[in-house]
Amino acid sequence: MAQEDPSWKTFxxxxxxPTNFDKNVxxxxxxxxxxxxxxxxxALITSGGTTVPLEQNTVRFIDNxxxxxxxxxxxxxxxxxxxxVIFLHRSKSLEPYSRHLVGRNIFDMIEVLPxxxxxxxxxxxxxRVVAEKYQRHKCNLLMISFNTLADYLWxxxxxxxxxxxxxxxxxxxxxxxxxxFYIPTSQMPHHKIQSSGGPLSLSLQLVxxxxxxxxxxxxxxxxxxxxxxxxxxxxxETKSKESLLKYHHNVVIGNILNSRKVYxxxxxxxxxxxxxxxxxASDLENGVEIESKIVENLKIRHEKYYANHKTG
Amino acid sequence: MAQEDPSWKTFxxxxxxPTNFDKNVxxxxxxxxxxxxxxxxxALITSGGTTVPLEQNTVRFIDNxxxxxxxxxxxxxxxxxxxxVIFLHRSKSLEPYSRHLVGRNIFDMIEVLPxxxxxxxxxxxxxRVVAEKYQRHKCNLLMISFNTLADYLWxxxxxxxxxxxxxxxxxxxxxxxxxxFYIPTSQMPHHKIQSSGGPLSLSLQLVxxxxxxxxxxxxxxxxxxxxxxxxxxxxxETKSKESLLKYHHNVVIGNILNSRKVYxxxxxxxxxxxxxxxxxASDLENGVEIESKIVENLKIRHEKYYANHKTG
Numbered sequence: 097m098a099q100e101d102p103s104w105k106t107f108x109x110x111x112x113x114p115t116n117f118d119k120n121v122x123x124x125x126x127x128x129x130x131x132x133x134x135x136x137x138x139a140l141i142t143s144g145g146t147t148v149p150l151e152q153n154t155v156r157f158i159d160n161x162x163x164x165x166x167x168x169x170x171x172x173x174x175x176x177x178x179x180x181v182i183f184l185h186r187s188k189s190l191e192p193y194s195r196h197l198v199g200r201n202i203f204d205m206i207e208v209l210p211x212x213x214x215x216x217x218x219x220x221x222x223x224r225v226v227a228e229k230y231q232r233h234k235c236n237l238l239m240i241s242f243n244t245l246a247d248y249l250w251x252x253x254x255x256x257x258x259x260x261x262x263x264x265x266x267x268x269x270x271x272x273x274x275x276x277f278y279i280p281t282s283q284m285p286h287h288k289i290q291s292s293g294g295p296l297s298l299s300l301q302l303v304x305x306x307x308x309x310x311x312x313x314x315x316x317x318x319x320x321x322x323x324x325x326x327x328x329x330x331x332x333e334t335k336s337k338e339s340l341l342k343y344h345h346n347v348v349i350g351n352i353l354n355s356r357k358v359y360x361x362x363x364x365x366x367x368x369x370x371x372x373x374x375x376x377a378s379d380l381e382n383g384v385e386i387e388s389k390i391v392e393n394l395k396i397r398h399e400k401y402y403a404n405h406k407t408g
Numbered sequence: 409m410a411q412e413d414p415s416w417k418t419f420x421x422x423x424x425x426p427t428n429f430d431k432n433v434x435x436x437x438x439x440x441x442x443x444x445x446x447x448x449x450x451a452l453i454t455s456g457g458t459t460v461p462l463e464q465n466t467v468r469f470i471d472n473x474x475x476x477x478x479x480x481x482x483x484x485x486x487x488x489x490x491x492x493v494i495f496l497h498r499s500k501s502l503e504p505y506s507r508h509l510v511g512r513n514i515f516d517m518i519e520v521l522p523x524x525x526x527x528x529x530x531x532x533x534x535x536r537v538v539a540e541k542y543q544r545h546k547c548n549l550l551m552i553s554f555n556t557l558a559d560y561l562w563x564x565x566x567x568x569x570x571x572x573x574x575x576x577x578x579x580x581x582x583x584x585x586x587x588x589f590y591i592p593t594s595q596m597p598h599h600k601i602q603s604s605g606g607p608l609s610l611s612l613q614l615v616x617x618x619x620x621x622x623x624x625x626x627x628x629x630x631x632x633x634x635x636x637x638x639x640x641x642x643x644x645e646t647k648s649k650e651s652l653l654k655y656h657h658n659v660v661i662g663n664i665l666n667s668r669k670v671y672x673x674x675x676x677x678x679x680x681x682x683x684x685x686x687x688x689a690s691d692l693e694n695g696v697e698i699e700s701k702i703v704e705n706l707k708i709r710h711e712k713y714y715a716n717h718k719t720g
Binding site for chain 1: 459462463465466467468469470471472473475500503505506509510513514515518520524525526527532535536538539540542543585587588589599600601603606607608609610611612613614615637638639640665666
């Protein structure tokens with residue numbers, strides 16, 4: 097497929113690498129090499145939305161709705177499940193562990209005493225639970241951030257390639273909300289678009305589908321999970337299956353914008369029917385997150401995949 | 409001006425109020441009424457970028473580059489200067505005090521001991537400084553958040569109107585990066601735009617300039633400071649002066665995308681020449697923020713304005 101359609105290659109030729117690229121790739125490589133030696137499973141989790149600049153000196157950009165909830169929560173459950181995690185996330189989107197404090201001001205939780213400051217009594221239990229988990233798992237968590245679509249795709253390619261040495265031990269969980277459209281650098285104005293020019297017309301190109309080279313070239317033996325987000329439920333299962341037929345990866349998780357925190361469908365290349373994962377009323381009452389069930393489900397599928405790979 | 413050009417009225421007719429609008433307006437009203445009785449100065453600080461949805465069930469939106477650095481830092485200095493502050497900010501953008509911890513993980517600063525958790529020794533001094541300031545000033549700080557352009561404009565109008573009872577004691581510091589373009593609800597697709605439709609053409613309308621009704625109708629006696637952000641230095645002073653001539657407010661602060669943290673120009677309606685505010689090498693070395701100088705400068709201008717208003 098890559099030979100027929102080299103549009104993904106053109107994209108990389110036209111869009112320069114992000115800053116700190118080499119440094120980040122080195123960190124990723126170290127994780128993969130170390131894990132390969134120890135036969136550890138590694139999950140790449142992509143998370144958050146990508147931006148598409150409208151100007152070269154960027155003031156305006158198109159963004160995708162994504163706080164990073166799915167990715168950041170899933171990262172914690174993959175760590176709990178014994179994976180090493182590479183968390184490739186949009187800068188300022190939710191991160192594992194610290195996500196539990198978002199929307200709250202840490203200075204409301206700090207008590208100022210004459211000779212030292214400490215965590216207020218009311219917050220001791222809640223913060224202890226998270227702090228203990230974080231400190232237990234942080235050695236298995238590598239966090240790398242991006243902003244633009246191009247930054248993300250460069251880092252995705254490099255990470256997938258570095259994960260190749262892990263073979264079927266590698267799991268890719270592509271939860272980032274990646275833009276479908278962009279404006280090529282050559283068609284972007286250099287300076288901020290002036291409002292005195294009247295109404296604005298924008299023309300956006302399709303972003304090449306990177307799942308094709310990812311599955312066939314960059315990480316051909318990895319277990320690859322992609323996401324489909326729709327707002328229209330009638331399209332969901334069809335589009336998920338189409339995606340699997342087109343790219344030949346392992347699992348598509350389909351979700352609807354308004355119900356994504358309680359309900360997803362899971363389509364596996366090894367079976368034709370969709371599986372539902374749904375939070376029950378008692379799950380909701382007990383604060384169970386759907387990501388714990390998604391990861392539990394994927395862990396089993398990944399184990400089977402790995403076992404087949406060894407024997408097959 | 410409002411009678412000749414009612415486009416701002418049409419905007420409010422076409423775009424519904426944000427959720428929690430009435431509750432937030434009540435909080436704002438309480439601050440203003442209380443301050444009016446005590447003759448306290450109140451600063452409205454707007455901060456962060458506004459989003460412009462591309463779909464009614466929004467997956468994609470256009471955003472403006474703004475982390476909220478200017479607004480959140482300025483809020484702290486206005487509080488230090490004795491103002492009560494209404495901080496109208498983009499959800500998840502930087503906030504006063506907590507901004508000092510952005511990019512760092514609080515769980516790296518917490519020490520887990522057998523019987524309690526506390527702030528690690530290394531972080532005691534730094535966190536104490538901020539915690540003390542926060543706890544001293546938080547009773548004078550009201551934080552209200554928004555996401556979309558329409559949410560922002562509804563809240564701006566309401567706040568300005570509620571500040572009217574403060575007369576010249578009100579200062580409006582409009583640091584938010586407000587979109588110049590938007591797609592009217594009636595022209596927006598209902599569902600997520602499908603990438604199978606090929607390249608995407610977008611047509612955006614100009615957002616009505618709300619500074620006109622704000623200055624003439626909503627808060628006619630307030631001291632109003634607006635910002636001009638450009639990427640092209642040659643346009644800056646001309647555009648700042650044009651803005652002042654057009655809207656008849658009090659101060660325009662001009663800044664260039666790449667140098668905005670060390671240099672701004674300030675144009676006052678009372679004088680024709682622009683004043684520069686610039687951080688010196690020693691300021692930079694000592695971690696002085698340019699917002700401390702901007703606020704100090706504005707405080708003096710606001711005092712003069714208030715004195716003239718009383719006698720004039």
